[in-house]
Amino acid sequence: KAGVTQTPRYLIKTRGQQVTLSCSPISGHRSVSWYQQTPGQGLQFLFEYFSETQRNKGNFPGRFSGRQFSNSRSEMNVSTLELGDSALYLCASSWMNTSFGETQYFGPGTRLLVL
C-alpha cells in the first residue's frame, strides 16, 4: 500500500496570507489527525477526523480549520498567517474503528515558512 502522502512538501508564505495543506491517508484508513511540530513546542495536536466528522480539536485559534472528504482525504487551512505558524505540519492516518490503540502512520509533513 502507498503510504500517507502530503502536499505540498514545502511552502513559503507571507504574513496575512492563507494556506491549504492536503493529506491523503493510506487506502482504507478512515481516521486522519493533524499535528504541528516546532522546535519550541514539540508536537501539538490540531484536529482529528473520522468519516468526515471532526472528532477532536486541539487548543489552536479559529484560524486553523480542517475538513475530511468522503474518500478520507483531508485538508487543513490556516488563514491570516502569522510568523509563529512556521512549522512542520504532520498528518497521520489510521484505520481507527473501535480500537483507539491503533498505530498512526505519519506522512512526511509539509514544511511551512511564514515570512
Next chain:
Amino acid sequence: AQTVTQSQPEMSVQEAETVTLSCTYDTSENNYYLFWYKQPPSRQMILVIRQEAYKQQNATENRFSVNFQKAAKSFSLKISDSQLGDTAMYFCAFRVKTSYDKVIFGPGTSLSVIP
C-alpha cells in the same frame, strides 16, 4: 488532564551499546495505550513499539523493549545493540483506550548513536 514527560532532551550512545530513554505520564485513567515513535532526521515518524496498559508483560520488538511500570506511571524504552540508524528523535505518546481523546506526545528525546 493527561501529560507525558520525557526528562532527557538529548542522549548519546556508542554503537553496539545499550541505551534507555525515560518517559513518565500522568493520568487518572486505567485503560490506555502507550507508544514510542521514532523520527529520524528529515524522515517520517514511525511507530517503534506500543504497550496496552492492561498487559503486564513488557512489549518487545527486536532490539527495542520497554519497561512498563504502571503504578509508577513509567514507560521507558531500551534499545539494545544500538545502530547508526537509530539516531533520531524519540517520542513517547499516550492515548486513553476507550475514548476519542487525542494522542498526547511527550517533548521528545534526541538520540545520537556514535560510531
